[in-house]
Amino acid sequence: MTKQPIALITGAGRRLGLHMTRYLLAEGWQVIALSRSHDGELAELATTNADLSIVTCDALSDASVDQAIAHIQRTASHLDFVLHNASLYEKDAAHTDDACAFYDQLYQIHMKLPARLNEGLRSQLEKRVRTTANIIHITDIYASNPNPEYALYCSTKAGLENLMLSFAKRLAPSIRVNAIQPGPIKFLPEHSDADKKQVLSETLLPVEGGFEALQQAIQSILDNEYMTAAIIRVDGGRSVT
Numbered sequence: 218m219t220k221q222p223i224a225l226i227t228g229a230g231r232r233l234g235l236h237m238t239r240y241l242l243a244e245g246w247q248v249i250a251l252s253r254s255h256d257g258e259l260a261e262l263a264t265t266n267a268d269l270s271i272v273t274c275d276a277l278s279d280a281s282v283d284q285a286i287a288h289i290q291r292t293a294s295h296l297d298f299v300l301h302n303a304s305l306y307e308k309d310a311a312h313t314d315d316a317c318a319f320y321d322q323l324y325q326i327h328m329k330l331p332a333r334l335n336e337g338l339r340s341q342l343e344k345r346v347r348t349t350a351n352i353i354h355i356t357d358i359y360a361s362n363p364n365p366e367y368a369l370y371c372s373t374k375a376g377l378e379n380l381m382l383s384f385a386k387r388l389a390p391s392i393r394v395n396a397i398q399p400g401p402i403k404f405l406p407e408h409s410d411a412d413k414k415q416v417l418s419e420t421l422l423p424v425e426g427g428f429e430a431l432q433q434a435i436q437s438i439l440d441n442e443y444m445t446a447a448i449i450r451v452d453g454g455r456s457v458t
C-alpha cells in the first residue's frame with residue numbers, strides 16, 4: 218500500500234504558506250505546517266483536517282527550531298516536500314536604529330532556518346514515498362537584481378538562493394532542490410497605492426500574480442523529475458524591465 222506523501226511548509230500561518238497548505242491538503246498530502254502561532258485560519262483548518270499538523274517554529278529562536286526539528290524527526294516517518302516560504306520583508310530605512318538586529322533576523326529566517334531544516338530532515342526526505350523528494354526555496358527576483366531600499370532583505374534572499382545550489386549538489390539524486398523567484402505576487406496591507414502603481418508600471422503583465430501563479434510553478438517542479446538546481450521566475454516580466 219503506497220503511503221501518503223508528506224509536505225512541510227514554513228511560514229504556513231497566512232498568505233502563500235496558508236494557500237499552499239490548503240492546496241496540498243486538497244491534493245491528498247499530509248501537511249506539517251510550521252508557524253509561530255497556533256491560531257487563526259491555520260488552527261481552524263486543523264480542527265477539520267486530520268492530515269494537517271501544526272508545529273510551532275520561530276526562526277528567531279534556536280531552541281524553537283531545535284524543538285521543531287526534533288519533533289518532526291520523532292513523529293514523521295518520511296517527508297516528500299519541504300517548502301521554504303517563511304520570510305520577513307521590511308525596508309532598511311525602518312531599521313536605522315536596529316540595523317544589526319534586523320540583519321540577524323533576516324539571516325535567521327531566510328538562511329539559517331532553511332539550512333538547518335534541509336540538513337536536519339535529510340533522512341526523512343531520503344525515506345520519501347514519491348520517486349524523488351523535493352525542497353523548494355522561495356527567494357525573490359530581488360535576489361538577482363536587488364532593490365536598494367531592501368538591501369538587507371535582498372542579500373539574504375540571494376543567500377537562500379545560493380544555499381539552494383549547494384543543497385541541490387549535496388542531496389542529489391534522491392532529493393531535488395530548486396528555487397522560485399516571485400515578482401509582484403500579492404502586496405502587503407502596508408503597500409501604498411503609489412507603491413503598487415509604481416511596481417505594476419514596471420511589470421510587463423501589470424497585475425498582481427496571485428498565490429495561484431506560485432502554486433502552479435511549485436506543482437510543475439514537483440511533477441518534473443528532471444528539475445534540480447533550477448531557478449524559476451514567476452514575476453509577470455518585471456525582472457526584464
Ligand SMILES: NC(=O)C1=CN([C@@H]2O[C@H](COP(=O)(O)OP(=O)(O)OC[C@H]3O[C@@H](n4cnc5c(N)ncnc54)[C@H](OP(=O)(O)O)[C@@H]3O)[C@@H](O)[C@H]2O)C=CC1
Binds near residue numbers: 228254355402404
Ligand atoms: N508577496 C509577494 O508579492 C512576494 C513574495 N515573495 C516571497 O514569497 C514567499 C511568500 O510571500 P508572502 O506570503 O507574501 O510572505 P509573508 O510576508 O506573508 O510572510 C510569510 C510568512 O513568514 C513567516 N515568518 C515571518 N517571520 C517569521 C519568523 N521569525 N519565524 C518563522 N516564520 C516567520 C510568517 O508565518 P507565520 O505567521 O505562520 O509564523 C509569515 O506568514 C516569501 O518567501 C516572500 O519573500 C517574494 C516576492 C514577492
Ligand SMILES: Nc1nc2c(c(=O)[nH]1)N=C([C@H](O)[C@@H](O)CO)CN2
Binds near residue numbers: 357
Ligand atoms: N516576505 C515577503 N517578501 C516580499 C513581499 C511580501 O509581501 N512578503 N512582497 C514583495 C513585493 O511585492 C515586491 O515583489 C514588489 O514590490 C517582495 N518580497
